[in-house]
Amino acid sequence: MPWYFAALLVLGGAAIGGVIFFLAGIRFRDSKVGETIGEAEERARNIENDAHKRAEARTREALLEANEQILKDRGEYEKEVKERRADLQRQENRLQQKEDHVDRKLEGIERKEEALAQKYAAIDRQREEIEQIKQSQTELLEKISGFTPDEAKEYLIKQVESEVIHETAMKIKEVESRMKEESEARAREAVAQAIQRCASEQVAEMTVSVVPLPNDEMKGRIIGREGRNIRSIETLTGVDLIIDDTPEAITVSCFEPVRREVARVALEKLISDGRIHPTHIEEMVEKARREVEATIKSEGERAVFECGIRNLHPELVKMLGRLHYRTIIGHDGGGFGRGCPDRQTRRFIA
Numbered sequence: 001m002p003w004y005f006a007a008l009l010v011l012g013g014a015a016i017g018g019v020i021f022f023l024a025g026i027r028f029r030d031s032k033v034g035e036t037i038g039e040a041e042e043r044a045r046n047i048e049n050d051a052h053k054r055a056e057a058r059t060r061e062a063l064l065e066a067n068e069q070i071l072k073d074r075g076e077y078e079k080e081v082k083e084r085r086a087d088l089q090r091q092e093n094r095l096q097q098k099e100d101h102v103d104r105k106l107e108g109i110e111r112k113e114e115a116l117a118q119k120y121a122a123i124d125r126q127r128e129e130i131e132q133i134k135q136s137q138t139e140l141l142e143k144i145s146g147f148t149p150d151e152a153k154e155y156l157i158k159q160v161e162s163e164v165i166h167e168t169a170m171k172i173k174e175v176e177s178r179m180k181e182e183s184e185a186r187a188r189e190a191v192a193q194a195i196q197r198c199a200s201e202q203v204a205e206m207t208v209s210v211v212p213l214p215n216d217e218m219k220g221r222i223i224g225r226e227g228r229n230i231r232s233i234e235t236l237t238g239v240d241l242i243i244d245d246t247p248e249a250i251t252v253s254c255f256e257p258v259r260r261e262v263a264r265v266a267l268e269k270l271i272s273d274g275r276i277h278p279t280h281i282e283e284m285v286e287k288a289r290r291e292v293e294a295t296i297k298s299e300g301e302r303a304v305f306e307c308g309i310r311n312l313h314p315e316l317v318k319m320l321g322r323l324h325y326r327t328i329i330g331h332d333g334g335g336f337g338r339g340c341p342d343r344q345t346r347r348f349i350a
Contacts (some may be wrong), residue, residue: 002277016051168218209238209252209264213271219243221276222250232278236285237263257325258296262288 141152213219223230223243230241239261242251250267254260265288270276273284300321304312 016055047107150302207253207255207260209260211250211252211264211267211271213248213250216248218271219250222270224276228278229276231283232283233263233266236282239263258292258322261325262292265291296324300322 025295106310112165124339166283221229222233224232233239236254237254239254241263242253244251251261252260252267254263262285266281266285269284269288273280298317298319298321300319301321303320304317
C-alpha cells in the first residue's frame with residue numbers, strides 16, 4: 001500500500017477522535033451531572049487514547065492489507081511474467097525447429113543441385129562421345145559406300161521416289177479395278193431399276209427366284225420320299241417351292257424377299273453338297289440364314305457410310321440392310337410402286 005494512503009488513515013483516526021472528544025464535552029456540559037472537571041478530563045483522555053489505539057489498529061490493519069495486496073499483485077505479475085517467458089520460449093523453440101527444417105531442405109536442394117550438375121556433365125560428355133562416334137561412323141560409311149552425304153541423300157531420295165511411284169501405280173490400278181467392278185454393279189442396278197419402273201409385268205419375276213439344277217433327277221431328291229424334304233425346306237424357310245416341267249430349274253416363290261433369298265442360298269448349298277435329308281437341310285438353312293444376315297449387316301453399314309450418318313442404332317442399320325433385297329416395280333406419281341408387296345426400296349443402295 002502507498003505511504004500516502006497510510007497517512008490518510010492516521011489523519012482520519014485523529015479527526016474521529018477529535019469529534020468524539022468534542023461530542024463528549026458537549027454531553028458533559030448538558031448533563032449537568034455532578035462530575036468534576038478532573039473526571040471529565042480523565043474521561044476525555046481515555047477516549048482520546050482509545051481513539052488513538054483504534055486509529056493505530058486500523059492503520060496496522062490497512063498496512064497489512066496493503067502488504068498482502070502488494071504480495072498478491074507481485075505474485076500475479078511474476079506468474080504473468082513466467083507465462084510470457086514460457087510462451088516466448090515456445091515460440092523460440094518453434095522458430096528454431098523451422099530454421100532447422102529450412103536448413104535441412106536447403107542442404108537437400110544443394111545436394112540435388114550437385115547431383116544434377118554431375119548428371120548434366122555426364123550427359124555433355126556422352127553427347128560429345130556420340131558426336132564423335134557419329135562422325136567416325138559417317139566417315140566410315142562414306143569410305144565404304146564411296147558416296148558423300150549429299151550423294152547418299154540424293155540416292156536415297158531416288159530410291160524412295162521409285163518405290164513410291166511403283167506403289168502409287170499399284171494402288172491406282174487396284175482402285176481402278178475396284179471402281180470398274182463397282183461401276184458394273186451400279187450399271188446393272190441402274191438398268192434393273194429402269195426396267196422395274198417401266199415394266200409392271202416384272203412383279204411376278206421379282207417375287208420369285210429360280211434355282212438352276214444340274215439335272216432333272218435332282219428334282220426328285222429335293223422332293224424326297226413322300227415329300228419330306230420339300231416340306232422340311234418350306235417349313236424352315238417359309239417359302240413355296242414350285243417344281244414343274246421347267247427343265248433343270250426350281251422356282252422359289254415368296255413375297256418376303258429375305259426369306260426367299262435364304263431359301264435360294266440353302267438350295268444352292270444343298271445341290272452343290274449333294275446330301276439332301278431333313279437334318280442336313282436344317283443345317284444348310286441355318287448357314288444360309290447367317291450368310292444373308294451378314295450380307296444385310298454389311299449392306300446396311302455401306303448405306304450408312306455413303307449417307308454420312310454416324311452413331312446409328314444397330315437395329316436401324318440392320319433395317320437399312322434389309323432394303324438390299326427390296327425393290328420398286330412401278331411408279332404412279334405418288335409414293336412407292338403399287339406392284340411391290342412390301343413397298344420398300346433399295347434404290348439408294350448402289
